Amino acid sequence: MPNTYLDLVSFVPWTLIFTWLNLFILYSLIKKFLFKPVNNMLEQRKNEINTMYETAQQAQTNAEEMEKEYSERMAQAREEAGEIIKQATLSAQRREQEIISDAQEKAAIMTKRAEAEIAQERKKAYQEIKNEISDISVAIAGKMVQREISAADHEALISQFIENVGEV
Amino acid sequence: MERAIVLAASAIGAGLSMIAGIGPGIGQGYAAGKAAEAVGRQPEAKGDITSTMLFGCAVAESTGIYGLVVAMILLFANPLIGKL
Amino acid sequence: MAVEITGPKVLFTIGPVVVTNTIVTSWVIIALIVAVCYWLTKDLKPVPETKKQIVAEKLVSMVYDLTDSTMGKKWRNFAPYVAALFAYSFVSSMSGLTGVRAPTSDLSIILAMALVTFTMIQVTGIKAKGFWGHFKKFLNPLNLISEIATPVSMTFRHFGNIAAGVVITTLLYAALAYFSTVILNLIPISFIQQIPVLQVGLPAFLSIYFDVFTSFLQAYIFIMLTMVYVSMAED
Structure with a gap:
C-alpha cells in the first residue's frame, strides 16, 4: 500500500478524520496564539487608556480649580491693592490739606503778629516822636518866646501841633 | 474490445x-x-463592486466546476472500467 | 509520451490507518501557521513598538470585521474558526507553488472541511429552533436535497478549482518538457537533451492565476459561504 498513488478524485476516510483533527488543533492553536494574546493586549490597552483619561480628567479638574482659586485670589489682591492705594491717596490728600491749612494758619498768625508788632512799633515811634517833639518844641518855644506862658496853653498848643504833625 | 468502447x-x-x-x-x-x-x-464603490462580483462569479462557477469534476472523474478515476 | 495525473500518494500505513502525503503537508502547514502566529504575538505591548504587532492586530481586527459584517456581533466566538479555515485553505493551496501536492487538491480534505460546516449548520439550526423545529422542513424532499447539496457544492467548487490548477499545471509541465526535448534534440549530446529548459519561468505566469489568485478566492469563498450558511441557519 505505501508509495502508491491514489486517483485524482479519490476518497480516503482516514484523511477525513485527520483533517477534522487538524482543523480542531489549528482552531485551538490560532485561538490560543493569535486571538487570545491580541485580545488580552487590546483589553490592557483599553484599561490603560481609560486610566489615562481618568488621570487627565482629574488633572484638568485640579488645574481648573487651581486657576479659579488663583484668579479669585488675584482679584482679591487687586482689590486690596486698590483699597490701599485709595487710602494712601486719601491720607496723602488729607495730610496735604492739613499741611496747607497749617501753613496758612501759621502764615496768618505770623502776619497778624507782624502787623501787631508794626502797629506797636508805630505807636512807640509815634509816642517817642511826640515826646521828643514836645521836648524840642518846649525848648524852642522857651528860648524864642522868653515869656511866661501858662502851662495849660502850652500843652494845648503842643498837642495841636502834634496832631497836625501826626496827620501829615 | 469492451474496454476500448x-x-x-x-x-x-x-x-x-x-x-x-x-x-x-x-x-x-x-x-x-x-x-x-x-x-x-x-x-467610488469600485472595491465593493469588485469583491461582490468576484464572490458572485465564484459561486456561479460551481456548475462549470461540476462539469470539470465529472470530466476529471471520467478521465482520471474512471468508475466505469471497474464495471466490466 | 504518457502523462500521469494522479491523486494523493499514500506515504505509509499504520495498521488500518492510511497516511497520505497531503496529510503530512497539512501538518507542516499547521506548524507553520502556528509558528507565524506565535512569532507575531510573542511580546505584545499596549503601545505598539514593532511592525509585527501592527500586523497581528490588523489580522485579528480584519477577521473580526468580516465576522461582524456577515454574521453579526454575537458570532464573535466564530472568528478564530474562520481564521483557521481561511489560513489552512489559503496556505494549503499556495503550497502547490513549492512543488508539493496541495492538501486542498485532495477531495477528502475539502470534504472534511465542508462536513464541519454542514455539522455547524445543523447544530446552529437545532440550537435556534429546537430539534423538531429544525428538521420539520426536511419533510419537503426538495429542502433535504438542497441541504445536502450545500456541502457537496462547497466541496466540489473548492476541490475543482484547485484540482483543475493541478491538472493544467501538470499538463503544461509535460508539454514544456516535450517541447524542450524537441528543441534540444538538435544538440547531439544526450545529457543536454534531458534538461527541460522551457520549464523555467513560463509556468510562473500560470501559477499566478491558479495558485495565488484562485487560492485566495476559493479560501475567501469557502469562509464566506460557511459564515453565511451558519448564520442563516438561525432563522
Whole structure:
C-alpha cells in the first residue's frame, strides 16, 4: 500500500478524520496564539487608556480649580491693592490739606503778629516822636518866646501841633 | 474490445461534460459587464463592486466546476472500467 | 509520451490507518501557521513598538470585521474558526507553488472541511429552533436535497478549482518538457537533451492565476459561504 498513488478524485476516510483533527488543533492553536494574546493586549490597552483619561480628567479638574482659586485670589489682591492705594491717596490728600491749612494758619498768625508788632512799633515811634517833639518844641518855644506862658496853653498848643504833625 | 468502447465513450463523455463551461462563461461575462457598468456609474464603490462580483462569479462557477469534476472523474478515476 | 495525473500518494500505513502525503503537508502547514502566529504575538505591548504587532492586530481586527459584517456581533466566538479555515485553505493551496501536492487538491480534505460546516449548520439550526423545529422542513424532499447539496457544492467548487490548477499545471509541465526535448534534440549530446529548459519561468505566469489568485478566492469563498450558511441557519 505505501508509495502508491491514489486517483485524482479519490476518497480516503482516514484523511477525513485527520483533517477534522487538524482543523480542531489549528482552531485551538490560532485561538490560543493569535486571538487570545491580541485580545488580552487590546483589553490592557483599553484599561490603560481609560486610566489615562481618568488621570487627565482629574488633572484638568485640579488645574481648573487651581486657576479659579488663583484668579479669585488675584482679584482679591487687586482689590486690596486698590483699597490701599485709595487710602494712601486719601491720607496723602488729607495730610496735604492739613499741611496747607497749617501753613496758612501759621502764615496768618505770623502776619497778624507782624502787623501787631508794626502797629506797636508805630505807636512807640509815634509816642517817642511826640515826646521828643514836645521836648524840642518846649525848648524852642522857651528860648524864642522868653515869656511866661501858662502851662495849660502850652500843652494845648503842643498837642495841636502834634496832631497836625501826626496827620501829615 | 469492451474496454476500448468504455474508454472511448468516457473520453467523449468527458468532452461533452465540459459543455457545462458555457453557462458560467456567459454568466460571468454578464456579471463582469454589469460590474463594469456599476463602476462606471459609481467609481467610488469600485472595491465593493469588485469583491461582490468576484464572490458572485465564484459561486456561479460551481456548475462549470461540476462539469470539470465529472470530466476529471471520467478521465482520471474512471468508475466505469471497474464495471466490466 | 504518457502523462500521469494522479491523486494523493499514500506515504505509509499504520495498521488500518492510511497516511497520505497531503496529510503530512497539512501538518507542516499547521506548524507553520502556528509558528507565524506565535512569532507575531510573542511580546505584545499596549503601545505598539514593532511592525509585527501592527500586523497581528490588523489580522485579528480584519477577521473580526468580516465576522461582524456577515454574521453579526454575537458570532464573535466564530472568528478564530474562520481564521483557521481561511489560513489552512489559503496556505494549503499556495503550497502547490513549492512543488508539493496541495492538501486542498485532495477531495477528502475539502470534504472534511465542508462536513464541519454542514455539522455547524445543523447544530446552529437545532440550537435556534429546537430539534423538531429544525428538521420539520426536511419533510419537503426538495429542502433535504438542497441541504445536502450545500456541502457537496462547497466541496466540489473548492476541490475543482484547485484540482483543475493541478491538472493544467501538470499538463503544461509535460508539454514544456516535450517541447524542450524537441528543441534540444538538435544538440547531439544526450545529457543536454534531458534538461527541460522551457520549464523555467513560463509556468510562473500560470501559477499566478491558479495558485495565488484562485487560492485566495476559493479560501475567501469557502469562509464566506460557511459564515453565511451558519448564520442563516438561525432563522
